[in-house]
Amino acid sequence: MTSVLEGAKRLVSRSPDVGARLQGLDEAATAARGRLDDGLVDEAAAVVERAATRLRLSADHTVVALAGATGSGKSTTFNALVDLDLAATGVRRPTTSWATACVWGADGADELLDWLGIAQRHRTVRDSMLDSGREDRQLEGVVLLDLPDHDSTEVSHHLEVDRLVRLADLLVWVLDPQKYADAAIHERYLAPLATHQEVMVVVLNHLDRIPEAEREPMLADVRRLLDADGLTEVPVFGVSARDHIGITELKAEVADRVSAKKTTRTRMVADLKVAAQRLDAATGRATVRSLPEERVATLEDAVAEAAGVPTVVRAVEDSTRARARRATGWPVTAWFSRLKPDPLKRLHLDLGAEGKQLTGTARTSVPAATSVQQARVDTEVRSLVDEVTEGLGTPWAAAVRRASTSRLDDLHDGLDKALGATDLGATRIPVWAGAVRVLQWVLLLAALAGAVWLGSLVVMGWAGSDAPDTPAAVGVPVPVLLLVGGVGLGILFALFCRLLVGLTARSRARRADQRLRGAINEVVAELVTGPVQGELDAHRTVRDGLDKALK
16 A cells, blocks of 8 residues: 555645545455455455545546436536536437546646546547636636436446446536436435535526426425435535526535535545445454463363373373383393383384384374364364354354364374474483493392302302302301392382382473473464464454544
8 A cells, every 4th residue: 555655645635534544445455355245345445446546646636527317407517517518418318428528727637537538539628728718717626527318228328427426526416307306316326325425416407497486395305305315415506507597606516615625535535434334344343352362272172182192191101101110120020011012102103213204204193083072172163263253243253264164174184293293202211210220230240240159159069169268248248248139229229210210201291291282282273273363363454444444
């Protein structure tokens, strides 16, 4: 919207708030794309583009369009205001097949007329040589358009009228005494433009054909019909363009509106408001929400359970306990634990870097979620969506629901990869366990040395050889002390280390749980809560933009 705002500087003295409204509606329409009805968003985007273009064009001209049915005297009224016979007139058939323009003040008008789509041959400059000596400065800055008849049988005429009605700054509707109550003009044009009554004038033409006693009652009846259409502030003028009755007053009304330099701004604001109101009705006025932390945490817990995090955490604890016991247990019996399968290996969570390269990805063998676990995940997703969409318009609630489930099919693979890629910290034995292992082997070697020593003494005694003196410590022969002490201390030390092993296993299990849940939460954020938050952010953008456009 930078270029739009730069263009708005040209009208800043006339419309200081149009730029902000325009930017707000543009932001709202952009954020609503794909979420609200395409036709509704396209309409808002078209209004933004139309207003932005009008801002970049002449700020010194006001486009005044005369519209009416066949025989209403619209072209005659045009000639009367111009005070030149520029438009062809007739009463039996449409004579205006294209829009004719008369411009008071040519400077800067060409670009505006090009935007309006007025062909060069249908343009007249009121202060040109054709008007020498008859200059009329009262309507300085006016671009007066004579539109085709809105009730023409030619479809192209209808389309041209509809197009220029959207582009004109001020609309002057010329009614015929015989057809002023025609539903065609009231239902198709007047009533739908109730939001634009500040930029509308209604003219009842051909007063010369109405007896003077009936003129005021007929004008009152026109007033009644306009009030019923919601056009209570639209002025009604009775004129006779042929006899120039009321033309002076009508010209003064147009001149006053043009000189006030508010009509262009008023028309743009009305267009922007109408488009914003339609988006507002579809969006709803509910308070913009963020994802509730407690609800998200509950969803993450459900997903973690379905992903098998508790199973993996137990495997980490059991694997750590088994590995640490092999390292700290009595070496003579510790090797029996190797016969038991490692829980992490069974889940393919202990492949190591080389193993993951061989398999191509960090896939696991964690059991698939049960139907109960999956149902809980689905329930938590729905509960989250129900809470954040309460009060939202139906289209927005539907958009949030679509976002919450749009990537659920990828959830299983994402969770499995997250589990396989998480460093569980269970493959390395604790440092203290390494020291215990060394000590256990020292004690075992001491016991073996004592056993060999005692065995040698027994063999020597059986062979009748003189055995050397056996040293003693605290009254106990050293070989016996080595054997009994090595075995006994090794077993007692292994039993003591079981306590440390349990503490270490539980500590690693907690760390693994934290890391796994962190990885799971990232997957949930990417595939579930992230898309939902994106829709809520888009709703906030739309709501903020509409608030600017409607202020």
